[in-house]
Amino acid sequence: DDGTGLHHMVFEVVDNSIDEALAGHCDQIDVILHSDGAVSVIDNGRGMPVDIHPEQMLPGVEVILSTLHAGGKFSAKNYRFSGGLHGVGVSVVNALSSWLRLTIRREGKSFLLEFQNGHCTSPLKETGISSITGTEIHFHPDVEIFTDIDLKYAILAKRIRELSFLNKNINISLSDKRTNKEENFAQKGGIAEF
Numbered sequence: 001d002d003g004t005g006l007h008h009m010v011f012e013v014v015d016n017s018i019d020e021a022l023a024g025h026c027d028q029i030d031v032i033l034h035s036d037g038a039v040s041v042i043d044n045g046r047g048m049p050v051d052i053h054p055e056q057m058l059p060g061v062e063v064i065l066s067t068l069h070a071g072g073k074f075s076a077k078n079y080r081f082s083g084g085l086h087g088v089g090v091s092v093v094n095a096l097s098s099w100l101r102l103t104i105r106r107e108g109k110s111f112l113l114e115f116q117n118g119h120c121t122s123p124l125k126e127t128g129i130s131s132i133t134g135t136e137i138h139f140h141p142d143v144e145i146f147t148d149i150d151l152k153y154a155i156l157a158k159r160i161r162e163l164s165f166l167n168k169n170i171n172i173s174l175s176d177k178r179t180n181k182e183e184n185f186a187q188k189g190g191i192a193e194f
């Protein structure tokens with residue numbers, strides 16, 4: 001285990017926010033490494049859909065996070081159009097996390113949905129009002145699956161720098177609460193700057 005899978009967990013979640021940015025709805029992505037080993041990825045996009053999935057009679061977001069192949073169902077609409085099927089990756093991240101907390105801000109409200117080991121432990125609930133929109137995914141990689149959950153700042157920074165070069169006008173920040181290291185990755189010129 002060289003830690004590739006562990007770092008890929010973070011990249012997969014960031015990719016979902018990049019997709020939302022590519023769709024033209026998000027320009028800020030914040031990645032936070034917490035001292036307990038958890039990671040947060042916060043974007044200012046539209047927020048994942050909270051409406052009820054007609055077949056499963058559950059909120060779409062709960063189906064996406066709980067089903068390892070749910071992304072395809074949603075791809076026909078406006079789900080991920082770069083490098084894969086939206087939601088597939090994040091359900092894998094969920095399955096490989098001891099816990100995952102999803103906060104959605106949209107329609108003037110905030111919503112919370114919680115999982116343990118990929119299983120929903122607290123269904124989507126409205127938790128308050130919100131004047132902003134976006135998606136916040138806070139997860140803890142499962143120590144039973146990953147022998148080493150020590151995320152390397154340099155590995156994440158390298159990839160995030162590349163993503164910011166490739167995606168013009170998206171500001172991505174990386175903040176490491178373990179060391180208080182923090183960087184902003186923004187390339188106004190996008191690929192031209194690169």
Ligand code: 0RA
Pocket residue numbers: 016017020043045046047048049078079135
């Ligand atoms: C599809 C539809 C809508 C939002 C998203 C996907 C979405 C997914 C992710 C994953 C991470 N961040 C995200 N931000 C947005 C909503 C469509 C609408 O509001 O009409």
